[in-house]
Amino acid sequence: MVRLELFSKNELQEIHLTSLDALKEIGVIIPHDEVLRKLDELGAEVDYKNKHVRIPHYLAEEAIRKTPHRYPVYYRDMKTRKVLGGNEIHFGTVGFATNVYDVKTRTYRRTTQQDLANAAKIADALENVEFFMTMGSPMDVPHEIVDRYMWMLSFLNTKKHIINESMHKEGVLDAIEMASAIVGGKEELRKKPIMTVLISITSPFRYDPATLEAYVEACKLGIPTFVNSGPMGGATSPATLAGTLALNMAEFISVLTIRMAVNEKAPTIIASWARIIDMLESTAVLGGPEFAMLHAGVAQMAHYYGIPCGGGGVLSDSKTLDNQTGYEKALTAVIPALGGLNLICGMGLIASENTLSLEELVIDDEIVSYVKRIVRGIEVNEETLALDVMRRVGTTGSFIKERHTLEHFRKEMWLPKLTDRSFPDAWVKAGAHDIWVKAREKAEKILAEHTVEPVPQEIKERLEAVVKRAKERYVK
Amino acid sequence: MSEAEIIEGLKKAVLNYDVEAAAELAKKAVDAGIDPVKAIEEGLAAGIREVGEKFGRKEIFLPELIMAAETMNSGLKVLEPEIKKRKTERKSMGKVLIGTVAGDIHDIGKTIVAAMLTANGFEVIDLGVDVPTETFVEKVKEHQPQILALSALLTTSMPMQKEVIEALEKAGLRDKVKVIIGGAPTSREWAKEIGAEGYGANAAEAVEIAKKLAQSS
Numbered sequence: 001m002v003r004l005e006l007f008s009k010n011e012l013q014e015i016h017l018t019s020l021d022a023l024k025e026i027g028v029i030i031p032h033d034e035v036l037r038k039l040d041e042l043g044a045e046v047d048y049k050n051k052h053v054r055i056p057h058y059l060a061e062e063a064i065r066k067t068p069h070r071y072p073v074y075y076r077d078m079k080t081r082k083v084l085g086g087n088e089i090h091f092g093t094v095g096f097a098t099n100v101y102d103v104k105t106r107t108y109r110r111t112t113q114q115d116l117a118n119a120a121k122i123a124d125a126l127e128n129v130e131f132f133m134t135m136g137s138p139m140d141v142p143h144e145i146v147d148r149y150m151w152m153l154s155f156l157n158t159k160k161h162i163i164n165e166s167m168h169k170e171g172v173l174d175a176i177e178m179a180s181a182i183v184g185g186k187e188e189l190r191k192k193p194i195m196t197v198l199i200s201i202t203s204p205f206r207y208d209p210a211t212l213e214a215y216v217e218a219c220k221l222g223i224p225t226f227v228n229s230g231p232m233g234g235a236t237s238p239a240t241l242a243g244t245l246a247l248n249m250a251e252f253i254s255v256l257t258i259r260m261a262v263n264e265k266a267p268t269i270i271a272s273w274a275r276i277i278d279m280l281e282s283t284a285v286l287g288g289p290e291f292a293m294l295h296a297g298v299a300q301m302a303h304y305y306g307i308p309c310g311g312g313g314v315l316s317d318s319k320t321l322d323n324q325t326g327y328e329k330a331l332t333a334v335i336p337a338l339g340g341l342n343l344i345c346g347m348g349l350i351a352s353e354n355t356l357s358l359e360e361l362v363i364d365d366e367i368v369s370y371v372k373r374i375v376r377g378i379e380v381n382e383e384t385l386a387l388d389v390m391r392r393v394g395t396t397g398s399f400i401k402e403r404h405t406l407e408h409f410r411k412e413m414w415l416p417k418l419t420d421r422s423f424p425d426a427w428v429k430a431g432a433h434d435i436w437v438k439a440r441e442k443a444e445k446i447l448a449e450h451t452v453e454p455v456p457q458e459i460k461e462r463l464e465a466v467v468k469r470a471k472e473r474y475v476k
Numbered sequence: 477m478s479e480a481e482i483i484e485g486l487k488k489a490v491l492n493y494d495v496e497a498a499a500e501l502a503k504k505a506v507d508a509g510i511d512p513v514k515a516i517e518e519g520l521a522a523g524i525r526e527v528g529e530k531f532g533r534k535e536i537f538l539p540e541l542i543m544a545a546e547t548m549n550s551g552l553k554v555l556e557p558e559i560k561k562r563k564t565e566r567k568s569m570g571k572v573l574i575g576t577v578a579g580d581i582h583d584i585g586k587t588i589v590a591a592m593l594t595a596n597g598f599e600v601i602d603l604g605v606d607v608p609t610e611t612f613v614e615k616v617k618e619h620q621p622q623i624l625a626l627s628a629l630l631t632t633s634m635p636m637q638k639e640v641i642e643a644l645e646k647a648g649l650r651d652k653v654k655v656i657i658g659g660a661p662t663s664r665e666w667a668k669e670i671g672a673e674g675y676g677a678n679a680a681e682a683v684e685i686a687k688k689l690a691q692s693s
Contacts, residue, residue: 396605398583401546406493406539415537425677 001087002377004338006297012304015242019250020057022205027054028254031209032216038261055257063257067307071267073224074192076159077453078183082130084269084342085308089375091333091368092131092163092345093123094312095198097356098139103321103436111136111356113153119348120157122361122443125450128368129361133163133198133345136356142475148467151175151195155182155463159453163196163226163345168210169217170474172197174466176223181462182455190222197223198271201251203231212258219259219266226310226343227255230273232284237274241290245297248274256307269343272298272311286315286352287328295332296339303340310343311336314364317352321360321436325350329364333371362439366418373414384408418442479510483519486551490523493543495550502554512558516566520548520555521597528595538588545591545600568599570690571621573653575603575612577640580633585659585679589625592679593686612640613647621653622690625682626672628659637662638670654689658682 007015030036031051040046045054055063070085082090099108100115116136123129134150141149147167154162155178162179166172179195180186189195197218199211207215218225229251231237237244252270259268274294276285285291295311302309314333318324329346336344346353347368348361378384389404399405418438420427431437455463477485482505489498498520505515527544530536559566572593576586583605590602601619603611616624624644626637637657644650656674657667667675674689676682 396581396583398587400539400584401542401587403543406543409537409539423678426680 002338002375003340004296004335005300006293006339007300012301015246015249015301016304018243018246019253020060022247022250023055023060023253024057025054026205027052028251029053029206030212030254030258031207032212035212035216035258035261039257042257042261044257053254055254059257060253063253063260064305064307066260066264067256067305068265068267069306070308071224073161073196074194075161076155076182076194076455078192078194080159082161084267084310086342087340088342089337089340089372090130090343091128091314091347092160092343093119093129093133093135093348093361094315094346094353095133095135095137095163095349096165097136097349097354099351099355100136101320101350101355101357101360103357103359103440106320108355110139112140113138113149115356116150116153117157118447119356119358119361120154121450121452122358122446123160123348124158124452125446126362126365128365128372129160129347131163131196131343131345132158132160134165135348135361142471144474144476145171145467145470147171148174148470151178152463152467155179156455156460157452161194161196163198165198165200166214166218169213170470172214172217172223174470176218176221177466178463181459181466186221193224193267195223196226196269198226198228201227201229201255203229203236203251204247205251205254215255215258216262219262219268222263222266224267224269225259226269226271227252228271228273228311229255230275230284230312233274233276233290234279235277239276241294241297244274244276245294245301248272248294248298249301267308269308269310270298270302271343271345272309274298274311283317284352285317286312286346287317287324287332289331291315292332292335295336295341295344299336299339299341302342308342310341310345312346312353313337313341313344314346314367315353316350319351319355321350321357321363321434321439325360325363326367329367330370333367334374337371337375358443359436359439362442363418363435366416370414370416384412477504477508479508482508482510483515486515486519487523487526489551490520490544490547491526493540493547495543495547498547498551499554502551506554506558511564512555512562513564513566515555516552520551521568524548524595525597528592528597531592531595538591541595542587542591545594548594566599569597569687570623571599571601571619572623572625572686573601573603573612573615573619573621574625574627575607576605576627576629577633577636578606578608579636580628580630581605582627582629582659585629586625586627588679589627589658589676589682592683593625596683596687598686598690609636609640609643613643613649616644616649616653617647623686624653624655625686626655626657628657628662631661634659634661634666637666637672641670641672656682656685656689 119135199215233244237247276290313336316325316328347364485501654673657672658676674685
């Protein structure tokens with residue numbers, strides 16, 4: 001296994017101490033009275049009026065130490081288990097696209113429920129998608145309860161582990177009700193969680209009240225959470241990458257402190273979206289070298305702390321399926337993976353996570369498969385050094401018909417499914433296509449032929465009832 | 477072992493790339509007096525056809541295809557003398573004589589083409605690498621193949637393809653055999669220039685051309 005380390009021990013400690021000092025001196029806005037009281041009891045300096053908390057070093061250290069270092073989550077089948085933490089590297093889609101791109105006509109349109117269902121079905125069939133972050137926000141449902149539709153459509157159309165955002169406490173409770181219906185109860189869900197609740201910290205150093213309430217609720221019930229902090233260097237964090245990383249980590253330590261105050265047993269994964277602002281376009285840059293490095297950096301910090309880590313990767317700012325998409329996706333996948341980021345989410349979206357592309361999802365499956373091969377590294381032992389075979393073949397023969405080749409090539413060599421390596425003549429003869437043509441064919445084949453393990457009708461009706469109830473309550 | 481078991485075993489040996497088992501079972505077939513043509517057709521050749529189909533569907537890869545062809549050859553080595561003895565003949569897509577020309581020791585491309593031809597039902601006689609021109613001529617006389625396939629990977633060995641064709645003419649064999657050529661420096665134009673009947677830019681194309689030529693001869 002290969003591991004990329006950007007920082008020396010000394011540098012790790014400097015970043016760590018900067019985060020701790022920031023939490024102690026600058027502090028965090030935590031708009032949640034119950035949490036404020038608990039933090040006060042634990043020894044934090046709390047300004048109740050301004051909801052402002054300053055966290056002393058020892059409390060921050062304790063929060064890091066008490067975070068579950070490794071925990072399992074499950075697919076909807078409750079059999080497939082994925083562990084987050086340690087040396088594990090997993091990949092998933094990224095979420096909430098409001099647009100869908102049609103690469104054939106090069107046009108954008110709004111995301112619908114059907115688009116999300118299709119994306120989930122394709123993700124279900126692809127080997128390298130392990131986590132399904134709800135890829136699209138359908139625009140053809142009432143916006144007040146879009147999260148309910150997203151949970152339901154995800155549960156119904158893929159068996160993979162679901163990561164989704166809930167807009168507030170009630171949304172989290174509804175999602176948990178749906179997942180509990182599927183697995184047979186809340187206790188069962190806590191034991192074998194098939195869902196993870198995503199929340200976001202607002203950089204710099206601030207929580208949105210509804211989001212925080214959702215987080216607290218999930219923690220209380222012991223449901224895994226995925227806490228996103230995405231400071232934007234030059235805009236919502238310092239322009240220097242070390243400063244952005246220190247701020248990013250400080251925010252994560254603040255959430256771990258809240259977690260400890262609410263429920264010491266609740267599993268949480270920190271999820272970095274640390275990035276920079278483009279200084280001409282004023283856009284958030286997800287496909288750049290800074291993004292790639294920051295995520296290897298976060299991973300190294302997390303390993304230094306011994307806590308599970310995740311975040312963005314396999315991302316691109318390109319608006320179509322071109323070279324830019326390829327190099328940005330590949331590099332923001334491989335660098336964080338080599339850094340040891342446990343859960344890398346980014347498959348399936350383009351245009352800085354704004355837009356869903358079914359073809360890109362299929363291509364990203366190929367990229368991830370490539371990256372996994374690199375992470376596995378080169379095994380060195382007597383058998384793989386193969387001096388015996390070299391002796392046998394000598395100076396004139398070839399290795400292609402050797403049994404050693406037959407026995408090793410499948411494990412040693414990456415065997416692509418989509419990548420074109422044919423001779424030029426054959427490529428021209430086959431129609432001279434870009435990779436997306438093959439990806440589109442594969443996506444269409446999956447939609448036509450793949451069957452997602454179904455949710456029983458009776459449970460499906462319970463999910464629909466949750467959505468209906470939310471509609472009656474919240475949609476004016 | 478019954479006849480059916482031996483024949484099924486030969487097919488399985490090819491599917492499992494088990495070179496030793498193929499030779500052993502071929503011996504058993506001969507000892508049991510099984511028709512060698514049947515042992516090939518329903519055993520070894522049935523196996524290699526299945527392997528070829530899997531390769532076409534990209535389920536298996538070159539090392540497996542080549543090892544399957546090797547396995548088939550190890551069985552054939554035992555069964556072919558028996559065919560001669562019985563004065564019968566093997567059914568196939570056609571007989572191909574293949575080799576890399578003199579002065580060139582490149583083996584891989586030629587081996588891949590040979591394996592693919594085998595998997596597509598051709599009877600392939602592989603002369604190896606660095607094959608002298610006179611050997612090609614002798615072997616054409618001896619085996620009377622429909623097709624002679626010449627591989628050259630060097631610009632310096634390319635002219636030997638031309639030399640082989642000229643030698644066939646001199647020996648009065650040119651109209652008895654179709655010549656196809658291949659290898660990185662060669663081209664359709666070169667094939668035309670030296671009077672070869674076919675050119676394969678890659679192994680798949682070599683098989684296509686061999687099929688066309690075998691049908692027309």
